[in-house]
Amino acid sequence: MIKIAPSILAADFARLAEAVQKVEAAGASYLHIDVMDGHFVPNITIGPPVIAALRPHTRLVFDVHLMIAAPERYLSDFIRAGADILTVHAEACIHLHRTLGAIKMAGVRAGVALNPATPLTAVEHVLDLVDLVLVMTVNPGFGGQKFIKGMLPKIAALRALIERRGLKAEIEVDGGINTQTAALAVEAGAAVLVAGSAVFLSDDPGAAVRALAAVSST
Numbered sequence: 001m002i003k004i005a006p007s008i009l010a011a012d013f014a015r016l017a018e019a020v021q022k023v024e025a026a027g028a029s030y031l032h033i034d035v036m037d038g039h040f041v042p043n044i045t046i047g048p049p050v051i052a053a054l055r056p057h058t059r060l061v062f063d064v065h066l067m068i069a070a071p072e073r074y075l076s077d078f079i080r081a082g083a084d085i086l087t088v089h090a091e092a093c094i095h096l097h098r099t100l101g102a103i104k105m106a107g108v109r110a111g112v113a114l115n116p117a118t119p120l121t122a123v124e125h126v127l128d129l130v131d132l133v134l135v136m137t138v139n140p141g142f143g144g145q146k147f148i149k150g151m152l153p154k155i156a157a158l159r160a161l162i163e164r165r166g167l168k169a170e171i172e173v174d175g176g177i178n179t180q181t182a183a184l185a186v187e188a189g190a191a192v193l194v195a196g197s198a199v200f201l202s203d204d205p206g207a208a209v210r211a212l213a214a215v216s217s218t
């Protein structure tokens with residue numbers, strides 16, 4: 001089963017609870033929350049207080065994508081705020097193995113993300129530690145960018161590697177996902193689709209979630 005993870009980056013920040021309830025009712029699995037610090041990426045978004053404020057409004061799994069430098073400094077703040085999955089960038093962690101171990105030790109799911117230019121070898125030695133690998137299909141920092149098709153072979157190679165090693169990590173794709181690119185990503189091996197603009201900039205976010213789920217299962 002393919003999972004849909006709407007990204008609130010494209011939602012109206014003044015009406016987040018309402019936006020989240022719409023996608024939950026439409027059958028979304030995860031709520032993708034993009035945290036940016038203005039250092040690791042050239043943009044600043046939200047932090048733990050906004051996540052904590054949203055937590056009582058939904059039962060969706062909070063899939064927190066940390067686009068921040070040295071994320072190990074803030075793991076406990078995000079867990080306390082309500083994160084269920086904490087994904088750190090391989091490029092942002094000097095001690096990636098230690099950071100992923102700390103996330104698991106804290107009792108939440110661990111994810112590792114890869115920028116488009118980062119090869120799979122960067123996560124080869126931590127794959128057994130993670131619940132999720134996030135393959136960025138745009139350069140992180142902004143919503144509304146164009147899907148990079150050159151990432152499809154990377155997704156396929158990751159899928160093969162995970163299967164060959166008998167691991168359970170989910171492959172999540174993030175950036176430029178719409179009904180067309182969703183089909184390509186799923187065909188390559190993705191199991192979780194993040195979508196911001198395609199969901200929250202549409203007139204009917206619930207219908208957009210259902211459309212993505214329908215495309216990806218055909």
Ligand SMILES: O=C(CO)[C@@H](O)[C@H](O)COP(=O)(O)O
Pocket residue numbers: 007009010032034065067138139140141142143144145174175176177194195196197198
């Ligand atoms: O992490 C990011 C961007 O850095 C994403 O999660 C975006 O929020 C996806 O937005 P769309 O490309 O779907 O508009």
Ligand SMILES: [Fe+2]
Pocket residue numbers: 007032033034065174194
């Ligand atoms: Fe993201």
